[in-house]
Amino acid sequence: EKSTMTLIEKNGYHDSIYINAAKIFQGIHNQKPQDRILVRYGDDSAPPLLTFKDEYSQRVSYELAFSALKYQDLLEKILLDSCVYPCQSIPDELTSLLVVMLYDLQDRKFQAREIVAEEEPVAEVRKIEHYLYNFKTKLAAALARCRIKHDALSIEYILPETVRKQEQRASALPLYAWINTLKISLQDVVKSLETKGFSRVESVSDLDHSTYCIDQHCHDVLVFPSSLKEELLNLDLFADYKLLLQ
Numbered sequence: 001e002k003s004t005m006t007l008i009e010k011n012g013y014h015d016s017i018y019i020n021a022a023k024i025f026q027g028i029h030n031q032k033p034q035d036r037i038l039v040r041y042g043d044d045s046a047p048p049l050l051t052f053k054d055e056y057s058q059r060v061s062y063e064l065a066f067s068a069l070k071y072q073d074l075l076e077k078i079l080l081d082s083c084v085y086p087c088q089s090i091p092d093e094l095t096s097l098l099v100v101m102l103y104d105l106q107d108r109k110f111q112a113r114e115i116v117a118e119e120e121p122v123a124e125v126r127k128i129e130h131y132l133y134n135f136k137t138k139l140a141a142a143l144a145r146c147r148i149k150h151d152a153l154s155i156e157y158i159l160p161e162t163v164r165k166q167e168q169r170a171s172a173l174p175l176y177a178w179i180n181t182l183k184i185s186l187q188d189v190v191k192s193l194e195t196k197g198f199s200r201v202e203s204v205s206d207l208d209h210s211t212y213c214i215d216q217h218c219h220d221v222l223v224f225p226s227s228l229k230e231e232l233l234n235l236d237l238f239a240d241y242k243l244l245l246q
Contacts, residue, residue, distance in 0.1 A: 012104065012113030015122035016053065017061050022097035023048035024065035029096065030072055039076045039085060039099075042092035055241065068103040074146060074158055075099050078106075082142035084135045094124060101128050106143055106155070110136045172226055174204055176246035177238075179220040184242040186220065192237055221246075 026044045052058040068075065079085035079102065090098060112133065132139065143155070150158045157164075179189055190200065193212060201211045207225045215221035222243070224232060229245075237243040 011111075012108060013060060013064070014053075014057070014116065014119045015125040016051075016120070017057055017064065018097060018101055018104070018125045019122055020050050020052065020057070020061035021064035021068070021100045022094075023050060024062060025068050025100050026096040028065065028069055029099075030069070038080060039095060040092045041095045055244075064100060064104060067107075068100045070159070070163070071103060071155060072099065074155060075102050077146060078102065078139055078142045081145065082135060082138040084132070084139060087131070090128070090131065094128060097124060097128050098132070101125070101132060102139065105132055105136070106139070110140050174207060175224040175226055175229055175232065176215070177222045177224065177232070178244045178246060179222065180242050180244055181220055183240070184237075186214075189222070189237065189243065196235065 026041060027048055029041055050061075052061065076099070079098070085098070113129065146158065147153070147155070152158045159167075179186055198210050198212055201207060201213050203213055203216075204223055207213065207223065209225065210228070212222050212224045215223055232238055232243075232245065235243070238245065
């Protein structure tokens with residue numbers, strides 16, 4: 001199950017994740033003044049109805065939505081510059097889905113998504129996916145022009161400097177994980193981490209590589225180095241919800 005989850009994340013997501021991410025993005029996207037609106041997102045007055053299969057789906061849906069929000073201006077420029085937007089066959093209500101799926105497509109270097117056989121297809125997702133993929137060459141060219149204009153090696157360098165600094169600070173913060181005491185004890189968590197090559201240190205300042213410490217205020221909270229996020233999420237402790245990433 002874990003390997004399937006990793007595969008989905010690398011090659012795209014379930015249709016339901018795109019739908020939920022689009023609903024979240026619809027409610028948080030930056031609204032521009034009327035005289036500057038070039039990309040229209042439809043009505044967002046009603047709160048979104050979100051249905052998540054599990055904690056993983058919820059986490060990934062929010063990550064995808066906020067990634068699209070971070071690059072909203074860039075994604076809109078790509079859509080407009082490539083002439084992929086506007087399109088009469090795509091109503092304003094699906095623009096959020098278009099932007100979210102465009103972010104994911106460029107993040108996969110415009111490679112086709114790997115469809116999971118057992119997943120339930122969502123017509124709107126397949127429609128937008130087919131549309132974007134048909135114009136992947138134009139979209140990639142528009143992104144390349146944007147990078148050349150900003151002399152940027154990747155899209156991260158197109159972000160304003162203040163946002164980049166915030167991200168650098170955030171990426172350096174330690175990772176906090178709650179112990180689900182309904183499923184496992186601190187002692188058993190420690191034993192499991194030791195078998196995976198982790199060693200305990202006394203404080204956050206001592207964290208380095210495969211180490212962890214116990215939070216000094218909450219003894220059911222463990223602290224890990226920021227660089228270990230992907231490795232941690234692949235551990236059985238996290239897959240079985242015995243440890244919950246804060």
